[in-house]
Structures are given as C-alpha cells and as structure tokens.
Amino acid sequence: MLRIVTLTTGAGLAGVDFAASHGMQFIEFDSGWYGPEHSSTDATAPIPALDLPAVISHAAQKDIGVLLYINPLAMSDSDALFALYRSWGVAGVKLGFINDGTQAMTQQIISWVRTAAANHLLVDSHDDVRPFGFERTYPNWISMEGVRGNEHFPTATHNLPLPYTRNIGGPMDYTICYGQSRDQTTNAHQMAMAAVYYQPLNFLYWYDSPSKYANTANWPGLPWFDAIPTSWDESRTLTGAIGQYIAVARRKGATWYLGTMTNENPRTLAIPLSFLDEARGTYTATIYADGTPGTRPCTTPLTVSTRNVTPATVLNVSMAPAGGQAVILTPA
Template sequence: MQIDKCLILCVFSVLTIFSYAKEIVIQSPDKKYNMVITDEDGYLHYSLKWNGKEKIMPSLLGIFANRNWNDGLFIDKVNFSIKDTTWVPVYGERSKVRDNYAEYELHIGKLKTKDKLILDVRAYNEGMAFRYRFPGGQYLKIEDEYTEYSMPEGTLAYFTPKAQTEYVCLPIDSLKGETERPLLMKNIDGSYTCIGEAQVVDYVRTKYVLADNKKGTLRAAMYGPVEDIAPYYTPWRYVMCANTSGEILENNDLLLNLNLPTKIKDVSWIKPGKVMREVTLTTKGGKEVIDFAVKHNMQYVLFDAGWYGFEYDKSSDATTVTLDPRRNPDPNALDLQEVIRYGKSKGIGVILYVNQRALQQQLDEILPLYKSWGVAGIKFGFVQVGSQVWTKWMHDAVRKCAEYGLMVDIHDEYRPTGVSRTYPNLMTQEGIRGNEEFPDATHNTILPFTRFIAGAADYTICYYRQDFGRLEKQDDNYGVPRSRTIKTTPAHQLALAVVYYSPFQLLYWYDKPSDSKDEPELKFWDDVYTTWDDTKVLNGEVGEYVTIARQKGDEWFVGSITNNQSRKLSYPLDFLSEGKEYKAEIYEDGDSSLPSRTKVKVYSCKVNNQDKLNFNLKPSGGVAVHFVPL
C-alpha cells in the first residue's frame, strides 16, 4: 500500500510540473470509482465509472461567478493528497466513522484573465464529491452553475418536486420541473446511482432539472444568486454508486465526512431521546404526558404550536406563555414553568415549538430566556429555505442555540446536508412526507433509499390510528374526500422506529396518554433507542420492502416494512455475535387482515447467528424484533 501511495504521488508531482494537462484520472482508494476530468476545447467535462461500468457519461462542469467559468478553461496544475482517519460522532447510526479519501486540487485557469478557480475533488470508497472554490479576495456574485449529470440510456429516477411530496419513478427525460435532492436513480443493469449536495451552510439550495436539448442529462438548478467575498467555496456535489439501494444508505456517512468536525467543545448536554407531543396546552396535560414518558422510557415532551399565541402572527410574543385561543380558550390553563419543573423532577426534558416568524424577530432574546427556564430544545417551525439569506440564518440560529445549550429540531422543507456533524445540537429535521400527511406504506418503503440518504428525519411516528372526523380534499384537487387516518398496520408503525433514523424520535404523534391500554406491544418502543453503534440494511427494494438492523451495545433491533401488498420476508441472523444465544422478542401483525391496534402478536424464541427468521407480512404491514443476549 505504501508503494502504491508513493507511485501516485510521483505521478502527480509530474502533473504539477507540466501545466495544461488535458486529462486527469481520479480514483477512489479501492479503485472502484474512476473519474476522468478533461479540458478539451476549453470546456471542463467529467465522466465516471464504477466497477468498470459507466455511471455518468461526459458531463459539463462550470459556474458563473462574476464571469462565465464555462469556456476558455484549462487545467493549470494538480495537487494531490491522501487522508485516512477515524472519528467518533457525538451520536449517529454508527459509533465510529472512517474518513478515507484521495483529494485532488485542480487549479483551473481561464484565457485572457488572471482569475483562478479551484475544483476540489474527493474520491472515497463510498462515493465521489467535488466543489468549486475561489481562492482570491474578490467580491463574488454566483448566479448560475453549469454542473451536469449525463446518465446512461434507460436510467430511471425517483422524482419528488418538494421535500414533503410523494415520489414517483420515471425515466430521466420525463422530469417536469425541479426534483429534490438526494436523487436516487436506477440504472438499466439494476445498479443504483445517487446524486446530492453536502455542507450547504452559506449558500442556496440546489435541485435538479433537465438540461436543455441534452437527452438523459440533468443539470444543477440554483435557488437564486449567492453573494460573498473570496476565499469562498460552494457546497459539495456528490455521486454514490452501488449494486443495491441498501448499500447507498449504508454509505451515507459520506455526507458527514464532507462536513467540518464539531465546533461545540462540550457536547455532554447533547442527549438524543424519544419525544412525545403535548397538544392540550394545559398544565394537567403536560404532566400526564410526562408521566406517560416516564412509564414508557421516553426522554422528552414537546409543547407544539400555540403556547405563546397564534404562530403565524408576527405580534405573538415567544417570551411569554400566552395561549392561542384557537387551541385553548382558557388563558390560564398552562403553567409552563410548573410543567418544566415537574419534568425535571422526573428526568424528562421539555422542547418548545417556535415558528420562524418569532425566531427571526426574537432569537437573541429567547435563547438566554429559555436556558433560564430549563428548556432542553427548540423545534423550528415553518422555516424558510432555499435562498442564501435564509440558509445562512438557519445555520447561524443552530449555532446560537448551541451557545445556550439548546438542541434543535427543524421542521417543514429543510433537508439535511450533513451539518449535524459540525453542530450536533441539530438533532433532526423534517423535510419528509411523514405521518402528518398520512402517506401509504408504499411511500414509506421508498423513503429509506431516498430521503434518509441525506440523514435523520422527523417522520412523526404514530401508533393509535385516530380518525379525526374531518374530511379534506386530496392533493390532486379532484375534491375526493378522505379521512385523516394512518394507513399502515400497528406493527408497521412499531418497526418505523428502527427503519427510520432520528436522534429525536417523535413517537405517538397523533396519540394521547389516555389512548394507551398498556398494550404489551408498546414494550418495543419502551426498549428501542434513537442512536446506534452500527446499522445494516439486511434486504430491500425501493417502493417494495426494507429490513434494517441496528445495534446498541449487545442488543440488536430489526424493523421490516412492506408496501401496500402482503409479502413473505426472511433474513439470516448472521449479524448477531457468533457463539451467543439471544432471545428474539417479536412484534408481528396478528391474524386479522384488517389493521387493528389490538391485533399485534407478541411472542419470543431463542436464536443464534446461524438461524433465519421468516415472516408473512400483511398488506401495509411490518414486523419488529428485539434481540437480547442471554
């Protein structure tokens, strides 16, 4: 291996001496990724092979920043380095993360100007990443990006226009308008490619649209302009390839590696946990949820919208407890300080919802106030996303929360790009079509391979299917009424606590403590964790089914869900420690074909890593298993 590195360094020393190299070959440490960058005819193009197969055909690179960095370009010199380290996250899907890559710094010149552009490229075994960097001290106005992704013929993509809309699998050229990132694509040979962005901190959101007059080609679509002063760099653009969609999910630590190490010196106050929402906005209701949380091994209670007034009114004061009469007409119903004190006496923290209208006006005032109240965290509501102004504001707000020891849950359209590595007080975020939208099981089996590649998501998991007695129009505007009812089985919802990763895991979203009848199946949520030592995707197909296993200490938890169809599902237990026996506590939908909260079958058996479990999953169903060493 040492000889290999020396040879590579010698080759790139030669490249540094001779300017105007026309072709640069970039390889990942395991040699599986092979990217070629050329400056032929004054244009920068790249192509990508993985395992010897073409995944991205020659595609344009470039950016408009003060001038057009698109034509008249040449590769001036190349610097090269290798990094191989391991770091320990504050929390995560794994207790250790390897950060191993070859880094290439391509200095790009432009004819008739002395300005310089640097193209940083990192080659990981998990994927390739690149960004544009401006080394000078000039004022920058970035107005467009020319990055393209020319896909092989027959490629399909899982499109969704917004962070909380449904996914649809279509040929690349059928895309209408923008599609969200990450974007998972299926190649004609059955393998997968995923593109996305990482470390979006002081920039704009970038989605994807069809390139004009280029069949099968996507291009980056910036939300709007970016203004700053160099030195400055864009977010990373990454490409991940794998034989299965599950392998891409297993490699999503790539996004964390593309972000800076934590800037929080003392992280002892950052504590993941399970959360239950309080909606009555009363002292009595708050204490009841706290008692329920204690009984069911939960760690936090969330006071949702309405505790400080009508959240959409900019005059509502988030430094006061002033109940929104739309949610509770009794202005004296909630003594928030008493609830916080009661929670502390029981070991339960309180999280407060604050709409961005109040956050934008009062952030510097409420942070020291909430710290003095003993609040554990803030849920940002109805945030603005996309523009550079709001992107920067959002991450500055997370940083300021860290200064006051407050954890954060960002809701609505915000999607993560790995920033939780730098500010691990950002526990989770929405940016997902979760149970608030009452999605079906097929949608739920798409999410692990699309949205969750980006990181944690607050899906708002439910258990008791409450029909709220209200009818709403469908999103298609056809006027078809529907009831607000969870569309999956109880075991499906139980399994989501393992399938879906979220350090703040919101459980019982539409439920109340009074709904509980001490059902034995709730023990699974009592026992489950929200962060993990290891994570494995045991099986799965996008939109069909998925099984994910997660380890905490000596215990393993496994969640399986199917789409709207019934399914026979099995998986070997070779992830368990060799030579040990385990008690497998199994939570499976009962014999009834109709979903019912009283129809969960709970049983156990003794297993080891030579065994295999087999299940018959109901339509929209699932199964959850807790493996405890004996």
C-alpha cells in the same frame, strides 16, 4: 419524545409522567403554547392555561427535557429568546415553518442553530428543510423534517422509498403514529419505522394523549417503543428493494433491534441472523408481527411472541399488506 396535545398544566404534568414511565427523554409543547403562531410574535410567555415553570420543574425531577415550538414570526431576536429559554431550563426548540431553498434562508437557519448551541439548546427544524449535512457541524441540530411524514397518514408505498432516498441525507423527523385509526399501514409497520428510519429524536404517539394508552393490555406494541433507542452502535441493512420492502437491524450495546416493512403487497422474507454475536450464543427474540389482515391495514391486529434464536437461525418474517415486523434480540 412526546408531543403534549392539550396545552394545559395538567396535560404537561401527565405527559412528563408518561414519558418517564415509558423510557422517553423529552416532551414538547407544540404550536399554540404562547398563542396563535401565525399572529403572535411574543414567544416569551405561555398562555394562561399553561404553568410552564411548574411543568419544567416536574420534568427536571423526572430527568425529562422540555422542548418548545417557535414560529419564525417570533424569532426576530433569537439571541434574547434562546437565552431566556436557557434560563427557564428548556432543553431545546422545534422551529416550525422553516422553508429553505435560498442562500439567505440557509444562512438564517444556521444562525439560529448556532445561537441555540451557544445556549445549550437542541434544535428540531420542521417543514421544508433539505438535509445538507450541517447536523455534523452543529451536533445540537439533532433532527429535521423535510419529509411528508405521518402527520398526513401516507401510504406504505410512500414510506418504502424513504430509507433509500430522503433518510440517507440525514435525520428524518417522520412522527410515528402507532395505534391511529387513520393510518394506512399496520401497527407493526409503524413500529418497524423506529428501527428502519434513522431519527435521533423520534416523536411517538403524535396525535394522542397518555390517557389513550392507560390500559396497556390494549396496546401490546408499547414495550417496543419503551425499549428502542434512537442512537446506535452499529446499523446494517439486511435486504430490500426500493419502494417494495426493507429490513434493517441496529445494535445498541448487546441488543439488536430489527425492523422490516413492506408496501401494499403481503410478503415473507427469510432473514439470516448471522449478524448476531456467535460468542453470545443464544438470543431471546421478542417478535411483534402482523396478525390476520384486517379490512384496512390499521385494523390488522398485532401479535407478540418470543423464541430462542442463534446466529445460525433464519427468521421467516411474514408481513400483511402495508405491514411490517419489529423484533428485539437480547442475549439470553
């Protein structure tokens, strides 16, 4: 999913086109689309700069869904609001500043999710929502934050415990920031998150606009994000140590996606590919790896290579400090 950073009609249309050309399913208009979120209580009309019906219509033609952000201040009548969004053709809502902890708030969140389900809306709840399993009861509740994600550019040491702790509780909206100069990790580390972390509604390129990626030659990691799914037929944790490193492989159809991440220590892992299907024989591995470490992790270049592998192959995965590796394994 792509967040539309600039809240205008033109940015929305461009975002739809970018999403469609890069294998994404949704765009999202974040806080501000109906006015200042901490003072405006009317989320029934967009700001003048945004022709929302035009964007939704264009998105429908491209098979892209549109999500809208809402602050609880504007949800005093969620029944009417969500019914209105359904009539507009909106695909879902992102509920901001949702801080649970009390029974009353938990029941309120569930009520919002039930109302959204009745109106065929997906829900992504943000901020301090603890995972408590209700996404199985209400499958439209597709994602939640409940994590210090990459909006805050945390360290690799922060990122490495998450697969073993927060993420085992349910979907984790981390907001991947590939290609950001403020990252404290390498680009390959950011890419690997899309396989390592379980998140059915991944926000990508959180702080950026499509124009940044117009020259695709400057962004060799884009094909990885274009290809990787967000739901899986099979998942395997191959190796790891809490807070230090991890390797996860996930399969969709016949294709496997392998992600590895390390903390601030450079590391080489020997990964047996015995999980591959022997009946399929040879696979083509497209490997997105750390290059020579830069002066800061985010300046470490990304290298791309291909090779043939089989289930008997042991893949040597070298990672720079705060680095990672992302590999697509496709039957040859």
